Amino acid sequence: MIMKTVWICCLALCLGVLVCSCGVSAAEQPVPEFDKILQIKLTYDDGRYSVSSMEVRYGKAPNLKIRTGDLAGKILGPGGNELQSFSVQEPGRAYGDILGDPGGDSLIGYTEQPAYSDMFITAPYEQDMEQFTLTDMRDGTLLVTADLRPSVNVFCADYAGDPDCLVRAAPVKTATPDTSLYLVLATLFSASVFIAAGLAILTIRRRTKVLVPEKQDVLIVDDDPDMVEAIAELLRMEGYAPRTASSGRECLDLIKKQIPDLILLDVGMSPMDGWQTLGQIKKGPASRTIPVLMLTGRQLTPELAKQYHICIDDYLMKPFQLDELYAAINSILERKKQLEVTLALARKAGVDKDKFCELAKLSRRITVDKKLLGILNVPMAVPVVADLDLDTLDDMLVVDYINVKTRDRERRAEQLRQEINSVFRSKGFPELGW
Amino acid sequence: MTPLSGHEKISGILLLLLILSLTWTVSALSDPGSLTVVVNDARTKEVLGNALIYLDGAYKGTTSLSSGNMTLPDVTQGTHTVRVTRPGFKEVTKKFSYPDEQTLNIEISQGSLVSLNGNGASADAINVVFYPSSTSYSCTDHAKIATPLYLTNETRFREDVMKVIRSTYLDLDKVTSPSEALPSGYASRFNFYYYYDPAAPADAFSGCAGTIPESYWNEVTFADVTVILYPKYYGIYSNTSCQPTGCSQNFGPGRNLMKAPADQLTLIQHETGHAVFELVDTYCGNTYYYQNDPNANVWASLESCQSSARANQRDPGQCRQIQKKASLSSASCIQNYWQWDPMPDIMANGYRGKYGEAATQRISHVISQAGG
Numbered sequence: 001m002i003m004k005t006v007w008i009c010c011l012a013l014c015l016g017v018l019v020c021s022c023g024v025s026a027a028e029q030p031v032p033e034f035d036k037i038l039q040i041k042l043t044y045d046d047g048r049y050s051v052s053s054m055e056v057r058y059g060k061a062p063n064l065k066i067r068t069g070d071l072a073g074k075i076l077g078p079g080g081n082e083l084q085s086f087s088v089q090e091p092g093r094a095y096g097d098i099l100g101d102p103g104g105d106s107l108i109g110y111t112e113q114p115a116y117s118d119m120f121i122t123a124p125y126e127q128d129m130e131q132f133t134l135t136d137m138r139d140g141t142l143l144v145t146a147d148l149r150p151s152v153n154v155f156c157a158d159y160a161g162d163p164d165c166l167v168r169a170a171p172v173k174t175a176t177p178d179t180s181l182y183l184v185l186a187t188l189f190s191a192s193v194f195i196a197a198g199l200a201i202l203t204i205r206r207r208t209k210v211l212v213p214e215k216q217d218v219l220i221v222d223d224d225p226d227m228v229e230a231i232a233e234l235l236r237m238e239g240y241a242p243r244t245a246s247s248g249r250e251c252l253d254l255i256k257k258q259i260p261d262l263i264l265l266d267v268g269m270s271p272m273d274g275w276q277t278l279g280q281i282k283k284g285p286a287s288r289t290i291p292v293l294m295l296t297g298r299q300l301t302p303e304l305a306k307q308y309h310i311c312i313d314d315y316l317m318k319p320f321q322l323d324e325l326y327a328a329i330n331s332i333l334e335r336k337k338q339l340e341v342t343l344a345l346a347r348k349a350g351v352d353k354d355k356f357c358e359l360a361k362l363s364r365r366i367t368v369d370k371k372l373l374g375i376l377n378v379p380m381a382v383p384v385v386a387d388l389d390l391d392t393l394d395d396m397l398v399v400d401y402i403n404v405k406t407r408d409r410e411r412r413a414e415q416l417r418q419e420i421n422s423v424f425r426s427k428g429f430p431e432l433g434w
Numbered sequence: 435m436t437p438l439s440g441h442e443k444i445s446g447i448l449l450l451l452l453i454l455s456l457t458w459t460v461s462a463l464s465d466p467g468s469l470t471v472v473v474n475d476a477r478t479k480e481v482l483g484n485a486l487i488y489l490d491g492a493y494k495g496t497t498s499l500s501s502g503n504m505t506l507p508d509v510t511q512g513t514h515t516v517r518v519t520r521p522g523f524k525e526v527t528k529k530f531s532y533p534d535e536q537t538l539n540i541e542i543s544q545g546s547l548v549s550l551n552g553n554g555a556s557a558d559a560i561n562v563v564f565y566p567s568s569t570s571y572s573c574t575d576h577a578k579i580a581t582p583l584y585l586t587n588e589t590r591f592r593e594d595v596m597k598v599i600r601s602t603y604l605d606l607d608k609v610t611s612p613s614e615a616l617p618s619g620y621a622s623r624f625n626f627y628y629y630y631d632p633a634a635p636a637d638a639f640s641g642c643a644g645t646i647p648e649s650y651w652n653e654v655t656f657a658d659v660t661v662i663l664y665p666k667y668y669g670i671y672s673n674t675s676c677q678p679t680g681c682s683q684n685f686g687p688g689r690n691l692m693k694a695p696a697d698q699l700t701l702i703q704h705e706t707g708h709a710v711f712e713l714v715d716t717y718c719g720n721t722y723y724y725q726n727d728p729n730a731n732v733w734a735s736l737e738s739c740q741s742s743a744r745a746n747q748r749d750p751g752q753c754r755q756i757q758k759k760a761s762l763s764s765a766s767c768i769q770n771y772w773q774w775d776p777m778p779d780i781m782a783n784g785y786r787g788k789y790g791e792a793a794t795q796r797i798s799h800v801i802s803q804a805g806g
Contacts, residue, residue, distance in 0.1 A: 030486055030521055032493040037655055042686075058517070058525065060656035062688040063560055065803040068712055068726065086687065094642035094683040095708045095721060099671075099701060099784045106783045107704070109721035112642045112683070122655050122688030158515045158529075161492025 034163055036125035036155070037061045038075070040132060040146060044091050045343075046115045046357065047285040048259065049134060049144040056148075056155035061124040070138050073121060075148070076131040083126040087137070090285075092117030116343075116353040127164055141256045141286045215241035216333055217258070221251040221277065222266035222295065231264065231325070238326060248277030255287050262332055267296040291332045295320075313364060314371070335364075342432060349427045351420050359416040359432075362409045369406045466508040467533055473502045473518055476541035485542065488517040518542055524653060546631040547654060548592075550599065555625040560710065560804045562603070563657040564595045564628040565646055567693070568635035573669030573676035578639040583665045585632040594663060594696040595628050601699045602706050606797070609703060609780065614794035616801065623804045629654065638664035643683035643691040651689065659690045659709045666697035680784075682708035701784045711797045713789070716775060717782040718758045718767035725771075729796040731781060732756070732771050739772040748774060748791060 037059040041052040069089035077083045094112035121132070132146040156165035218240045222228045225246060232242040243260065245251040248269055255263075263281065267274035274294060282288045294315040313332050316324060339360055346356045421431040473485040481502025487494045489506055497504045509532050516538060517527045523542045530538055547563070549555060566584035571577070584591040601609075604621050617623065629650060638644040644662040654660075671677055678695040682705050685691070692709035694702040707713035714732040715721040725734040733739035739753035753772050760766040775790020777783070789797060 030484055030496065030519075032486055032488070033519060034491075034493075039655070062656050062658045062690075063558060063804055064687050065558075066560060066658060066710075066800050067687055068728075088686055089684050089712075091685050092683065093722060094681055095705075095715065096642045096679060096681040097701065097704060097715075097721075097784060098679045099677040099698065102785050106785050107715070107717050107719070109715060109717065109719035110642075111720055111722055118685060120651075120686040120689045122686070156491075159488075159491025159517075161488075161490040163491075165491055 033058070035060050036162075036164065038121075038123050038125055038129065038132075038148065038151070040121040042091075042119040042121065042134070042144060044117045044119050046289045047287070048289050049119070049286070051144060051146045052118070054132075054146060054148070054151050056125060056151045059122075061122055064123060070136060071143065072135045072137050073123070074133045074135070075123060075126055075129050076133065077126070077128040078130060080131075083129055084123060086123070088119075088121070091119035114353065115357045125164065127167065136286060139256070139284065141284060142258075143286050215239060216262065217241050217243065217260040218262045218264060218329065219243045219245060219251060219254060219260040220264045221245045221248065221269070221274075222264075223247055223269040224266070227266070234322065234325070235329075240329075248272030248274070248280070251277055252280055255281065255284075255290065259286060259290060261291075261336070262329060263290055263292045264329075265292050265294055267294055291336060293328055293332060314368060345424070345430075346420065349423050351423050355416055356420060359413055359420065362413040362416070366406055366409050366413060369402050369409075466510045467536065469506045469509040469532060469535075470537045471497065471504050471506065471516060471518070472537065472539045473497045473504075473520075474539065474541050476543040479541075482520060482523075482542065485518050485520040485523075488519075490514050491517070516540070545653070546629050546634075546650075548628050548630060550595070550626040550628065556622060558804055559623050559625045560801070561625045561627070561656050561658045562599075562710070563654060563660045564591075564598070564626075565636045565650070565660055565662050566591045566628075566630065567638035567644060567662050567664035569637050569639045570665045570695075571639060571667045571676070571678075573667050573671060576676065579668060581665050581668075584663075585635055588630055591630065591663070592628065595626075598661070598663065598694075598696070598699065598702055599626050602703050610789045610794040610797060611775075611791040613791050614798060616794070616798050620801050623801050627654075627657075636662040638662045638693045641683070642681040644681075644693040646691070655688055657688060657690070659692060659706075661709075662691065662693040663696050664693065666695055680705040684709075698784065700780065700786060703780050703789075704784055707781050707789065707793065711793075711800045713781050713793050713796060714771075715781055716756060716773045716779050718756050718769055723756065723769055723771040726796065729792070729799040731775060731790070731793040731796055732773055734771060736772050739774055742792070743774055746792075746795065752776070 035058065036056055038054075038056055039059075040054045042049050043052045064084070064086035067086060067088055069087045071088045071090065073084075073086050073088055074082055075084040090113075092112065092114040096110040096112070098108040098110065100106050100108045121134075129148050129152065132144075132148055134143045134145075135141065136143055152168075156162070156168060159165055160169070218235055220228050220231050220235070220242055221244075222231075223246055228244045228246065232244055235242040243254060245254050249272055251263070251265070254260075265274045265277060269277070274296070278292060278294070281290060281292065291313040293313060295318055296315060313335075314328050316328055343356060343360075347353070417432055424431055469489075471487050473482045473487075474480065475482055481497075481500075483497050483499030483502055485497045485502070485504075487497065487504050487506070489509070494506050495504055511532060513529060513531050515527055515529050517525065518540050519525045520542060522545055524545050526540055526542050528538065528540060555561075568580060568582070568585055569578050570581045570583075572579045584594075603624050603626070606620060607616055610616060631650075634647040634649055636644050636646045644664075646660065646662065650660075667676065667678055669676065678698050678701060680692070680694040680698075680701045682690075682692040690709055692705045694705045708715075712726055714723060714726050714730075716732060723732055725738060726732060730738075730742065733742065733753070736753055736755070740750035742748075743750040743753060753774050755768060756771045756773055757768040758764070758766065773779075774792045775781070778787030779790050779793070780787045781789070781793055
């Protein structure tokens with residue numbers, strides 16, 4: 001601490017000498033500026049956040065203290081020590097107001113809450129900052145975390161003489177022992193060996209990272225411990241990273257800590273069954289886009305189809321074949337990956353995000369519904385019902401309802417597909433394959 | 435003499451290599467040279483003195499007034515980063531390799547950000563930046579139209595900005611509740627700027643709150659709110675079929691946008707209520723309602739409203755649900771949120787009124803969070 005203070009004082013003195021050496025008084029001289037900011041660009045994608053880019057650069061930060069909102073941002077130092085905290089609102093939410101008749105309703109509201117949006121966090125640089133976290137304060141869900149150290153290191157590699165970078169480097173410099181040349185060389189030699197070893201490990205790790213894809217995080221939820229363990233083992237053998245939960249409640253707790261790539265959810269659990277658990281998953285802003293594969297031992301009936309109709313990605317009837325399980329998982333994860341790639345292209349091409357999102361949702365829904373209709377052994381019928389609430393339909397009409405809706409959705413999906421493909425064609429991008 | 439073991443031999447060779455490499459490094463380091471940085475104005479090509487030069491992040495001094503040069507001694511071999519700043523100009527950084535490049539010619543462009551605070555910016559104050567729109571709306575064609583008004587007339591834009599600043603910020607005490615005192619010297623807790631680059635205008639009618647070229651966001655990183663000001667609508671306003679709009683939209687700290695028409699000062703105050711003070715609408719309609727604690731102006735329950743009223747010595751009996759009766763121009767409306775502020779309330783009305791007592795309390799809270 002004393003050394004750090006001495007170091008800062010020396011630095012200040014040096015800067016003072018530099019300023020004075022120019023022979024101009026400080027009042028006339030522009031003052032050097034070392035204000036730095038941390039800029040994080042996040043992508044908000046239908047409730048999920050991910051880091052798009054991050055950098056430390058010179059600049060001034062906005063006033064974080066004046067903001068309030070449901071999301072809590074934190075910048076943490078060593079050991080999780082909180083260096084900064086602030087709150088923000090969900091990105092893209094728009095409050096629009098139209099002036100109305102002066103004598104009547106004077107303001108008319110309109111709103112926008114985009115499913116996709118960029119979000120920018122600009123915060124003052126903090127010495128020793130290591131991690132950024134964004135949490136939803138309504139339910140404590142950790143939305144995103146980011147390791148800040150690489151960005152700081154990149155900055156300090158370019159600006160090693162910046163006062164803050166000097167202070168960061170200072171402990172290393174002051175730690176040089178005041179001993180004989182032999183000891184100095186021995187220390188340097190040891191350091192070189194360690195650095196070489198470190199670099200070698202880093203290189204190997206980097207290469208390893210490139211060669212081996214990150215393991216997909218699959219959460220298996222079933223109250224039958226034998227079933228859970230068996231599926232987990234099978235998935236492990238296939239290179240997935242399974243986690244397990246023995247109840248709906250445990251599943252909800254686990255996804256608050258870490259969002260999985262996929263959930264395998266058993267329907268027949270108690271006290272909270274699979275449908276109730278699914279309802280909670282789909283309510284959470286951060287969890288509602290997690291793909292869910294339902295596992296059920298029951299025969300499919302129209303009543304069950306009514307429940308399946310709420311936002312699942314696929315389902316499997318127990319007992320299922322091993323290859324069926326792998327195929328269903330691969331299909332969902334592959335689709336997710338394909339969607340991410342296509343979304344990046346769509347953004348590049350300037351396709352309307354809402355349209356793209358609508359097509360993605362419709363496409364998923366059409367696939368599931370067609371599978372349901374196939375299982376129920378029902379031909380695609382002529383529309384007979386429209387604009388009805390599914391909850392009010394009896395079982396007889398459920399099938400017709402799904403039929404009609406599927407046809408409507410197919411028409412709309414085709415229209416959107418054509419619009420998006422036309423933009424893709426104009427940019428020379430490959431057309432959508434789904 | 436005992437013969438060396440294999441391990442000792444390898445250690446010896448490594449030590450020798452290390453010493454050699456250190457010797458070479460010391461030799462290279464001990465042979466630094468000088469670098470000359472020449473700074474010019476990108477537009478006029480004139481040399482610029484008083485530009486601040488930083489080498490690898492360390493401040494080295496300023497360029498000479500007469501030549502725009504600065505010579506930096508003791509520059510070591512390798513890749514370096516030079517950073518050039520000058521008040522009123524955009525910062526430039528450049529990587530270079532020494533001694534391959536021993537003279538750097540750097541052009542810097544005048545900045546487009548103009549400060550409107552005579553005494554300079556206050557630290558930790560609320561930063562409000564105004565940005566001109568190249569678009570407005572035609573009530574004749576019922577469509578967005580391009581307008582050159584602000585792009586060809588900076589003085590006109592500046593005058594409109596000053597009107598907004600006076601009515602919305604400097605005279606805040608005239609539009610807030612007298613029952614709630616604003617922090618003393620509140621006007622000094624704002625820093626005002628406008629950004630003027632006719633080649634990169636904003637479009638107030640792209641998206642709800644408009645859009646601004648990315649170059650602005652790269653340059654101005656500290657704005658607490660950026661206001662896209664657009665010229666008044668063309669043609670005649672006619673009821674709701676052609677009436678000006680305002681909008682506030684937030685993309686994170688530093689990217690908080692609002693748009694408003696220059697001729698509608700009450701609407702500007704309403705949008706400022708959203709964008710700067712995070713006040714919630716108190717009219718009944720299609721908007722976002724939430725209890726905007728601390729110091730809310732809208733509550734999620736009658737009890738919360740009454741409790742807040744009692745805690746702040748206000749009459750709890752004045753708490754009422756946000757609703758309106760059916761009229762010729764609209765259907766009835768009711769929300770599960772409660773308000774206290776009397777009408778005409780700026781957060782409910784775009785033509786007249788004041789920020790009520792609860793809203794003023796929140797405004798005071800936000801201003802007190804800022805320095806100045």
